[in-house]
Amino acid sequence: MRWPWYYNAHLFSGVEQKIETENAMKTSLTSESIQAITAHLQPAQQAFAARYPGDSSQRQPIHVVYGGAHLFKFDTAVRLGKMALASLEEYAPDFAHLAHAAGLPHAEEVPNSIAHNADLMALLKDAPETIKAKYPATWFAWTVYERVKEKLHREPIEDYRIDFEDGYGYRSDAQEDSHAIAAAIELAKGMQANTLPPFIGIRIKPFTAEAQARAIRTFDLFVSTLLEQTGGQLPPNFVVMLPKVSLPEQVAALVELFELFEQQTGLTSGSLKMEMMIETTQAIINERGEINLPHLLAAARGRCISAHFGAYDYTASCNVTATHQHMLHPACDFARNIMQVALAGTGVWLSDGATNVMPIPPHRALEGHALTEEQLAENQTVVHRAWRVHYDHIQHSLINAFYQGWDLHPAQLPVRYAAVYAFFLEGLDTAAARLRNFVAKAAQATRVGEMFDDAATGQGLLNYFLRAMNCGALTEQEATEFTGLSLEELRAGSFAKILQNRQT
Secondary structure: OOOOHHHHHHHHHHHHHHHHHHHHHHOOOOHHHHHHHHHHHHHHHHHHHHHOOOOOOOOOOOEEEEEEHHHOOOOHHHHHHHHHHHHHHHHOOOHHHHHHHHOOOOHHHOOHHHHHOHHHHHHHHHOHHHHHHHOHHHHHHHHHHHHHHHHHHHOOOOEEEEEOOOOOOOOOHHHHHHHHHHHHHHHHHHHHHOOOOOEEEEEOOOOOOOOHHHHHHHHHHHHHHHHHHHOOOOOOOEEEEEOOOOOHHHHHHHHHHHHHHHHHHOOOOOOOEEEEEEOOHHHHEOOOOOEOHHHHHHHHOOOEEEEEEOHHHHHHHOOOOHHHOOOOOHHHHHHHHHHHHHHOOOOOEEEOOEOOOOOOOOOOOEOOEOOOHHHHHHHHHHHHHHHHHHHHHHHHHHHOOOOOEEEOOHHHHHHHHHHHHHHHHHOHHHHHHHHHHHHHHHHHHHHOOOOOOOHHHHHHHHHHHHHHHHHOOOOHHHHHHHHOOOHHHHHHOOHHHHHHHHHO
């Protein structure tokens, strides 16, 4: 005989209550003794929570563009954006060309002629879901291309570093002094003209015995001039990058410099933030055989927001020959994995390095002399080859959870956005289904009083959509439709808060 579900539930509830009563009679531990045991855990748990607060809810830029400090102007980001658009229009005038050049998913299913099909293009604009169902590869390539163009018009650069190190070189003290002052004045003009990217900063020279005095002087001149020009204001999301970090004492010295500078200039304590570049073997493992990254982070005393991997200096420090120094070398994967394990849960962003194969055409038209068909074809081949390398490197970074990287040339920007958008759009349906199911199951569990221990997985799925929205791969409307979450829930950026609110 099959009993009704409510009868079974009632019967089980009675058995459960009886078991709890019997167990309570058998236990030999008092509440006081249990509290004494757990009290010993509290300091360790509090210290652990302080060390590992979890991922930052702030927007992380998907790239950082580097440029020599001597070249920086208040409108550099705007000019680089125009150059990026010009490169896209010349070497990928439509979505089919970009799909084939970069190697978008299923690009082989997108014929070059399809972009000239007027009827199809009209349908893509007016009824994209119809095309998505019938020609998914075409819809995908078109969607990526349109969003890349929109991004390059609206916000071509997310993060920029005014560089006084590798992109600048070693010059006389008088030259670097003048460039530090001039670059600071230009940055102040950019703040006034609203031409800066949302994130910006400077990279000083390393704190090595040879360069530390120069690095400190450049920092002092640059930031002092900037504050003088702006009435004591730093631009939003301003950061100072310290390259070639090997010792915790180097990080600690920069923090001491920050503290002294803030005291002397009246900046609010903690205003100055830093990034550290991981590009030496000693930054990964110190002389005692310990993973060095936690020591470096501790020395920053809460001021480090990100750690950037420098692939070429790192492979050089591993004695890898120049021919084989590249982003996909196994030595790089080892270092990146150590960075992930050591910094996971700390709230510190991770950034990958740069692709040094530049999409620069070998032939340029001289005044009064047009390029031949052969020269034009060779230009396209060279640019497309560099784009494919860059795309593959970015995809490798994204798959391995490095959501930021370096770009060194404006012609790399179209592929940066194409690769990131393709990554998020390709996994969109699966991630959306998982997040919807996860929220439903988690909310149900908390409503009936059960523990839900997989909040980290839910947070990871939520972060996927936050990153996609922040960079422009998804619109806010699309994100809410796919996830079933409200815009307020998405913007809050906390899976735990979503569960708490839905339980209420």
